[in-house]
Amino acid sequence: MPEATLYPLENYTFGAKDAQPEEDPSVATRLKRLEHDFETQGMRRTVEAVLVVHQHNHPHVLMLQIANAFFKLPGHYLKPGQDEQDGLKEVLNHRIGSTDPNDNVAEQDWVIGECLSTWWRPNFESYMYPYVPAHITSPKEKKMLYFVHMPPNKVLSVPKNMKLLAVPLFELYDNSARYGAQLSAIAHLLSRYDFNYSN
Template identity: 75%
Template sequence: MPEATLYPLANYTFGVKEAQPEEDPSVHARLKRLQNDFEEHGMRRSVEAVLVVHEHNHPHVLMLQIANAFFKLPGHYIDPGMTEEEGLKAILNERLGPEDGVGDMEWEIGECLSTWWRPSFEQYMYPYVPAHITKPTERKQLFVVHLPPHKVLTVPRNMKLLAVPLFELYDNAARYGPQLSAIPHLLSRYDFNYEK
C-alpha cells in the first residue's frame, strides 16, 4: 500500500493576489472554445492537482471555490507539446504561486489518480472512453501533489481555497459532481501518515 505524509492545515500560510477571471463567461462559451481548439489542435489534455492536508487527523482536499458555489481542483488544460508534469507545475505556480511569478515554487507531482474523458462537446466526462467514441475531445488527469511541511499558497482574489474533508466529498456528487466526489475512493489506497 503506498504511503503519503499529510501535514496539518495550520502549517500553511495563505496569501492573496490579483484576480484570475475565468476565460469563458458561460459553460456554453467554454464548450464552444473546446470545439474550436479541437479542430485546431485535436484532443485537449487537462491536469488537476489533488492537494491533501489534515485537520484533526482526517484528510482534507484543498479546492478552489468560485462565486461561493462552484468547486474545482487547481488545474487547467495544458499546451500541446508539454508533458503533464510540466503543465501541472506551471498551472500550480500560476494559480497558487507568488503573485510576481518570481521564485516559482517546487511541486512534487505524484502518481495519476484517475483519468476522465469527454467524448464530445458536452459537459459530461466519464472515467472511461465510451465504446462508440473513437476521438474523445478531452482527457483530464488528476494527480496527487505531495505538499512539504510548510508552504505559502497565494490565492487569486476572486477565489477561495478551502480544505474540504473527505467525509464531505464522499458520495456527494449532487454538490461536488462525479469527479470530486470520487476522490475519497481514489485516495483510499493510501496509508496516510499524519504529521504535526
C-alpha cells in the same frame, strides 16, 4: 499500499493575488471554444492537482471555490505537446503559487505524484466519464488528476475572485449532488493510501 505524509492545514500561509477570471462567461461558450480548439489542436489535455492536508487527523482536499458555489481543483489545460507533470507545476505556480519574488525557487517547486484518475469528454458536452465510451473513437478532452505531495509548509497565494477551502473526505464521499462525479470520487481514489499525519 503507498504511503503519503500529510501536514496540518495550519502549517500553510494563505496570501492573495490578482483575480483570475474564468476565460468563458458560460458553459456554452466554453464548449464552443473547446470545439474550436479541437479543430486546430486536437484533443485537449487537462491536468488538475489533488492537494491533501489534514485537520484533526482527517484528510482534507484543497479546492478552489468560485462565486461561493462552484468547486474545482487547481488545474488547467496544457499547451500542445507540453509534458503533463511539468505543465501541472507551471499551472500550480500560476494558480496558487506565491507572488513574493523573495521566495526561494525551490519553494515554488511541486512534487507531482501518481495519476489518480483519468476522465474523458466524449463530445462537446459537459459530461465526462472515467472511461472512453465504446462508440467514441475521438474523445474531445482527457483530464488527469494527479496526487501532489505537499511540503511541510508553503505559502499559497489565492486569486482574489476565489476562495481556497480544505474539504474533508467525509464531505466529498458519496456527495456528487454537491461536488459532481469527479470530485466526489476523490475519497475512493485516496483510499489506497496509508496516510501518516505529521505536525
